[in-house]
Amino acid sequence: SITINGEVYPINLTNDSSVTPDTSLATFIRTKTNYRATKVSCAEGGCGACTVALTYVPPGETVPVTRPINSCLAKLLSLNGMTVATNEYIGNKLIGYHPIQTKLAELNGTQCGYCSSGMVMLLYAYLQENPNPTPLEVEQILDGNLCRCTGYRPILDTFKSFAT
Numbered sequence: 267s268i269t270i271n272g273e274v275y276p277i278n279l280t281n282d283s284s285v286t287p288d289t290s291l292a293t294f295i296r297t298k299t300n301y302r303a304t305k306v307s308c309a310e311g312g313c314g315a316c317t318v319a320l321t322y323v324p325p326g327e328t329v330p331v332t333r334p335i336n337s338c339l340a341k342l343l344s345l346n347g348m349t350v351a352t353n354e355y356i357g358n359k360l361i362g363y364h365p366i367q368t369k370l371a372e373l374n375g376t377q378c379g380y381c382s383s384g385m386v387m388l389l390y391a392y393l394q395e396n397p398n399p400t401p402l403e404v405e406q407i408l409d410g411n412l413c414r415c416t417g418y419r420p421i422l423d424t425f426k427s428f429a430t
């Protein structure tokens with residue numbers, strides 16, 4: 267099973283032929299849940315549009331960690347027992363927006379919007395483990411996420427607003 271946005275999804279290869287060992291987390295999210303914020307652009311780990319936050323206990327450890335991952339590369343079956351958060355989960359119009367979402371919109375960093383969810387989840391996951399990053403650190407983590415509009419300045423400004 268996998269937990270996505272607080273809901274447990276059982277995975278049964280015997281009963282569901284649409285899920286195979288090759289099924290990516292991104293495909294599962296977009297076809298088996300009602301969440302559509304997670305985008306797939308390159309589908310090969312190059313753009314970061316599909317970034318989600320993954321929480322899991324590393325082998326040999328007892329404390330869970332949260333990491334941003336490219337959900338287009340992560341195979342669903344490798345994530346048994348793990349927890350995923352997407353952009354809808356950390357903030358939406360019903361529960362209120364997350365400060366990262368609000369700041370990205372305020373600074374006009376959403377542009378066409380295709381990369382926005384991945385950008386938000388990248389910073390969100392990073393801040394879970396690194397709550398007081400430097401401006402250089404938040405700039406460096408951005409190197410795996412591409413903006414097709416190439417409007418990086420407002421995105422960088424958003425990221426740096428969470429740095430100390």
Ligand code: FES
Binds near residue numbers: 307308
């Ligand atoms: Fe996953 Fe581009 S769609 S990295």
